[in-house]
Amino acid sequence: MAAEQALPELASVPWRRRTDARWLLRWGRIWQAWTLLYSVPFLAAGAAMLWLAPIAAPVALIAIAHAWIIPELYAFRGASVTRPKGPRNERAEHVAQGLLADLLGHDERELQRRTGLALERGELGVWLVGEAGALLVTPGARRVHCFCVRTAEPELPPSDRVAHLLLALRVDEEGFATVANHAFAGAPWRVRRRMPQPMRPALGAARHAAR
Amino acid sequence: MARLIRMDGTGHTTLAQWTAADDARFAGAVEEFRSAQQLGYIGTVPEGPGQATHVRELPREADLVIMRRPIAGG
Numbered sequence A: 001m002a003a004e005q006a007l008p009e010l011a012s013v014p015w016r017r018r019t020d021a022r023w024l025l026r027w028g029r030i031w032q033a034w035t036l037l038y039s040v041p042f043l044a045a046g047a048a049m050l051w052l053a054p055i056a057a058p059v060a061l062i063a064i065a066h067a068w069i070i071p072e073l074y075a076f077r078g079a080s081v082t083r084p085k086g087p088r089n090e091r092a093e094h095v096a097q098g099l100l101a102d103l104l105g106h107d108e109r110e111l112q113r114r115t116g117l118a119l120e121r122g123e124l125g126v127w128l129v130g131e132a133g134a135l136l137v138t139p140g141a142r143r144v145h146c147f148c149v150r151t152a153e154p155e156l157p158p159s160d161r162v163a164h165l166l167l168a169l170r171v172d173e174e175g176f177a178t179v180a181n182h183a184f185a186g187a188p189w190r191v192r193r194r195m196p197q198p199m200r201p202a203l204g205a206a207r208h209a210a211r
Numbered sequence B: 001m002a003r004l005i006r007m008d009g010t011g012h013t014t015l016a017q018w019t020a021a022d023d024a025r026f027a028g029a030v031e032e033f034r035s036a037q038q039l040g041y042i043g044t045v046p047e048g049p050g051q052a053t054h055v056r057e058l059p060r061e062a063d064l065v066i067m068r069r070p071i072a073g074g
Helices: A008-012 A021-052 A054-082 A089-105 A105-117 A158-171 A173-179 A186-190 A197-210 B023-038
Strands: A118-121 A126-129 A133-137 A145-150 A180-188 B002-006 B013-018 B040-044 B052-055 B062-070 B069-073
Touching: A008 A145, A008 A173, A008 B040, A021 A054, A021 A126, A021 A180, A054 A133, A054 A145, A054 A158, A054 A180, A054 A186, A089 A158, A089 A173, A089 A180, A105 A118, A105 A197, A105 B062, A118 A145, A118 A197, A126 A158, A126 A197, A145 A158, A145 A173, A158 A173, A158 B040, A158 B052, A158 B062, A158 B069, A173 B069, A180 A186, A186 A197, B013 B023, B023 B040
Parallel strands: B002 B062
Antiparallel strands: A118 A126, A126 A133, A133 A145, A145 A180, A145 B069, B002 B013, B040 B052, B040 B062
C-alpha cells in the first residue's frame, strides 16, 4: 500500500500486525473457541452435580448461571463500543450533523439520524460507526467484530466524532481496524440484545447489507 | 469554490476558501493547512461514497479538504 493511502495513525501502533480478512477470521474462531471453553465446563459441572447428587441442585444452578452470565458479559463489553460517550455539545451538534450528513448517502444518513450509527460498506464487511467505536459485520452476516476506537478530542460534538472515524475508515479500512482495539467477536444476536434499543435497527440493516 | 475546514468543538470551522485559478487565495489556504498540521490535524479529502484520501499537501483541485484529529484505540 502506498504511504499516501495508509492511515497515518498506524505509526502509533508499529507492533501490530495489519488487520485483514484472514486475521478477522482467525480471531473470530478464537473467540468462538474461547466462549465454548469457559461455558461448557460450567454446564458440564452443573449437569454432573444434578445427576450425581440432586440435592446439590442450587449449586448446579449457580454453575449453569455462570455458563450464561460470562458470555453475556463479554457480549455486553462488545456492544458497549456503540454506546454514546462523552459530552453531548448540543450547541455545535447541529453544525456537525450537517457535515456528517454530507459524507453519507441518503439511506445511511437517515439510519444515522435514527440510530446514531453510520453504515459503511467496506472490503472487510459492513461497518457501523459510532462515536467511540465501530462494529464490523463480516460477509455472510454470521459474525460481528466490535472495535473500540475514538478521537482524542473530547469536546467534539458527537457527529464530529463519528465523522472522524468514518473518514479514517474510508482512507484505510485495514489500517482503521489495526489502530482500533478489538473488544469482542461473536454472533450478531449476542451483540444486538446488549445494544441500546434505538441502535438495534442499525445492526439489522448492516446484517442485511452483509448477506 | 473549494473549502478547507477543520472539525472542532464548534462543529466545524472554515479555515480557507479558494479557486484553482486564484494563486493568492490558494497560498493563504496552504498556510492554514500547514498551521493546522502543526497543531496535529490530519488532512483528508472525501472522494465520494466510501472513499477518502489522506493528504500531506493541500491539493489545489480538491473541492473539500477536512482537517481531523488522529484516532486511537479506546
